[in-house]
Amino acid sequence: xxxxxxxxxxxxxxxxxxxxxxxxxxxxxxxxxxxxxxxxxxxxxxxxxxxxxxxxxxxxxxxxxxxxxxxxxxxxxxxxxxxxxxxxxxxxxxxxxxxxxxxxxxxxxxxxxxxxxxxxxxxxxxxxxxxxxxxxxxxxxxxxxxxxxxxxxxxxxxxxxxxxxxxxxxxxxxxxxxxxxxxxxxxxxxxxxxxxxxxxxxxxxxxxxxxxxxxxxxxxxxxxxxxxxxxxxxxxxxxxxxxxxxxxxxxxxxxxxxxxxxxxxxxxxxxxxxxxxxxxxxxxxxxxxxxxxxxxxxxxxxxxxxxxxxxxxxxxxxxxxxxxxxxxxxxxxxxxxxxxxxxxxxxxxxxxxxxxxxxxxxxxxxxxxxxxxxxxxxxxxxxxxxxxxxxxxxxxxxxxxxxxxxxxxxxxxxxxxxxxxxxxxxxxxxxxxxxxxxxxxxxxxxxxxxxxxxxxxxxxxxxxxxxxxxxxxxxxxxxxxxxxxxxxx
Numbered sequence: 001x002x003x004x005x006x007x008x009x010x011x012x013x014x015x016x017x018x019x020x021x022x023x024x025x026x027x028x029x030x031x032x033x034x035x036x037x038x039x040x041x042x043x044x045x046x047x048x049x050x051x052x053x054x055x056x057x058x059x060x061x062x063x064x065x066x067x068x069x070x071x072x073x074x075x076x077x078x079x080x081x082x083x084x085x086x087x088x089x090x091x092x093x094x095x096x097x098x099x100x101x102x103x104x105x106x107x108x109x110x111x112x113x114x115x116x117x118x119x120x121x122x123x124x125x126x127x128x129x130x131x132x133x134x135x136x137x138x139x140x141x142x143x144x145x146x147x148x149x150x151x152x153x154x155x156x157x158x159x160x161x162x163x164x165x166x167x168x169x170x171x172x173x174x175x176x177x178x179x180x181x182x183x184x185x186x187x188x189x190x191x192x193x194x195x196x197x198x199x200x201x202x203x204x205x206x207x208x209x210x211x212x213x214x215x216x217x218x219x220x221x222x223x224x225x226x227x228x229x230x231x232x233x234x235x236x237x238x239x240x241x242x243x244x245x246x247x248x249x250x251x252x253x254x255x256x257x258x259x260x261x262x263x264x265x266x267x268x269x270x271x272x273x274x275x276x277x278x279x280x281x282x283x284x285x286x287x288x289x290x291x292x293x294x295x296x297x298x299x300x301x302x303x304x305x306x307x308x309x310x311x312x313x314x315x316x317x318x319x320x321x322x323x324x325x326x327x328x329x330x331x332x333x334x335x336x337x338x339x340x341x342x343x344x345x346x347x348x349x350x351x352x353x354x355x356x357x358x359x360x361x362x363x364x365x366x367x368x369x370x371x372x373x374x375x376x377x378x379x380x381x382x383x384x385x386x387x388x389x390x391x392x393x394x395x396x397x398x399x400x401x402x403x404x405x406x407x408x409x410x411x412x413x414x415x416x417x418x419x420x421x422x423x424x425x426x427x428x429x430x431x432x433x434x435x436x437x438x439x440x441x442x443x444x445x446x447x448x449x450x451x452x453x454x455x456x457x458x459x460x461x462x463x464x465x466x467x468x469x470x471x472x473x474x475x476x477x478x479x480x481x482x483x484x485x486x487x488x489x
Contacts, residue, residue, distance in 0.1 A: 002046040003076055003087045004094055007240055008101070010218050011039050012188055014134055021190070023218050023242040024101055025083050038075050044216075046091050049073065102280045103308050135379045136372065139422060141412060143380040144184050145193040145393050148172050148208055150385040152197040154224055154260040156247070158290050158330050160318040160394045160450065161197075171202045172385040176403050178211050180383060183408040185215040191242070195222035195393070197385065206235050213239040220245065225272035226265055236281050243282045246273060248311075250296035251303055258292055277307050285311040289340055290330035298343045312350060315340055316442070316466060319450040321396035328451070334465050341473050360439040362426075368438075369427035373445055377421035381412065391421055395446040397454060421445075428457070440474065441467035 005011060008024035018036030021028035031039060037059060041052040053069045060068055079085045086097040131142070151169030152161075181192065192212050199205055200223055212219050219241045236244065248269055249256045256266035276283045287293075287300045297313050304311035315337055319325045332340065344351040362368040372378050376391035383389050387403040389411055390396050400418050401411030412418065424445065432438055443463060445456045452458040 001049045001087055001089065002091065002094060003042060003049055003052075003085055004044055004046045005042050005085050006083065006098055007044070008099070009084045010190055010216065011042060012190055013040055014140060014188060015138070017134060019190075020079070020084055021218070022082075022084055024099060027082055027084075029079075029082075029084075035075070038072060042076070042079075042085060046094055049076075049087075100280075101282055103277055131379060135375075139378045139412070139418075141184060141187055141189045141379065141381055141408070143191040143193065143375075144180075144189050144408075145195060145380070145382040146172070146177060146180065147195050147197060147382070147384040147393070148177060148199045148205065149197040149202040151201045152224075153201065153226055154198070154262050154265060156260050157292070158259065158288060158317055158327050160320050160327070161396070162320050162322050162324065166197060169197055170385050171204075172387075174204050174207060176387065177208055180403055180408055181211055181215050181217070185217075187409060187412070190218055191220065192217040193220040193222060198227065199223055200225075200227040200232060205232075209235060209239045218242045222246075224260070224265070224269055225276075226262070226268045228268075228272040228275065233275060233279050233281065236276070237279060241282065243284050244276060245284045245286055247286045247288065248273065248300055248303075249287060250293045251299040252296065255293050255296055259290070273309075274307070277309065283307075283309050285309060287311055287313045288317065289313050289315040289332060290317065291332055291336070292330065294332050294336050294340060297340060298347055301347055310350065313340075313344075313348075316447070316463065318394050318444075318447050321394060321450060323397065323450060323453050325451060331462070334462075334469060337466060338469055338473070341470065345473065345477055362433075362438050365433070369425060369433060371426050372422070373424060373426060373428075373443060376445065377418040381408075381418075389415075391418070392446055395449060397449060424456075429459070432459075435464075435467075437464070437467035437471045440470040443467075 006022070006024075009020060009022045012019045013036050016033040016036060018031035018033075018039040019028065020031075020039055037056060041047070041055060049069065049072065053065060053072055056068060056072070057063075057065060063071075076085055076087065080087055083099055086094045088094045088097060134140075135142070149169060149171045150161075150165055151171065152166040155163055155166065184192065194208065194212065196202075199221065202208065209219070219239060221236075221241050221244045223244060223246060225244075225246045246269060249259045250266070253266040256269070257263050273283055273285070285300060285304050287297050289297050301311045315332055317328055317331045319328055374392075376395070380392065381389055381400070382391070382393045382395070383403060384396065387405075388396075388399045389401040389403065389408075391398055391400060398417055400415040426432060429443070432441070432443060435441070441463070443459065447463065448458055448460065449456040451460050
């Protein structure tokens, strides 16, 4: 009997913990040391189960071949039921069982389901708990974002990257990108996000993407898709990305183009989205809301639903990385935010799922105090086209190292800036611990930093106002639901 992981499954080992995730189903599992040993024997090339068991025997000397085989078959049987692996008698049979992404699926890439099974002795807690516990003790780069080019063919009025950087933009040197991806592979990195600027402006983007696939990363792509060609679509089919994220600001061409400052960009982006959908390449729409398009998110969401793709919004906005706040003139007011949230409560299923269904983050207040504010310096890092590393994509005012001078491992382990960021927790903001809206807040260090001349601990009042508004609207939503239920009795 042969077995291999599916093309959308990724396996990593972190110390004695095994981790498996599937970018198609969005399911994941964490295992103890025995599960980690079993997972390490499963790869992308079909392998005989008997051979795997023989390889495991020296590790489990007190168990017979037959006993170990029974345990392994039970283990992989559970994995196969959940879509992580395929088994069969021939490679052809395995290929015939391979699931593939398609917009004809019942619910393409929108169904989130917790597959944690506490009854299985090898399965640990849910992934969020796992990453907090494991990476808080020993920070690891789970996600790496690489800005392959600082050149951009749009000049979006809200963008946190200053236009001067785009005007003097450059493509990242190919050899250095490939070396960094090799370093990330050695460090166990799982996800690589490739962005710009505009990544399709890099003349060797095909080499970069193929190398990312060779290194077995789950690949995400951020692009405005204006330059998308048939050749790019073929390339994307080959490298099997987790998703392509694109900004679509309105269903009105004049509004979209007024934000990008490029006439005709709406038509090109919209057409590219539809071509990717036709090619069964997973797409996700980002629709940041600002004054120009504040009444248009609902239309974009309905368009996305029609295509059966996800759409999400960000209505808070971030000041520019050089601390210039002129772009925040486009930020919507609290009253305008209330109008937007009213629409989101009615039309945005993801908002309902994440905001209304989640458990309060601060249910265990002592644990909440110790938790990091976000993953910067703990499980992710960003690299830009001039070789500078930043804590995250928006935090380009804090250089933590340079790829032309240091290895990724050296920067991750020795950077004073990253070491400082790792000491920051929710408890570093005592006013937030006692705040009644703490469970409705998306406080962000880089937003603080960019908007307040480099002070990451100064919280802008607007963020607090949005948190209290969110709290008020959620509570009103539940109150209305309760009243409706009573009226039906």
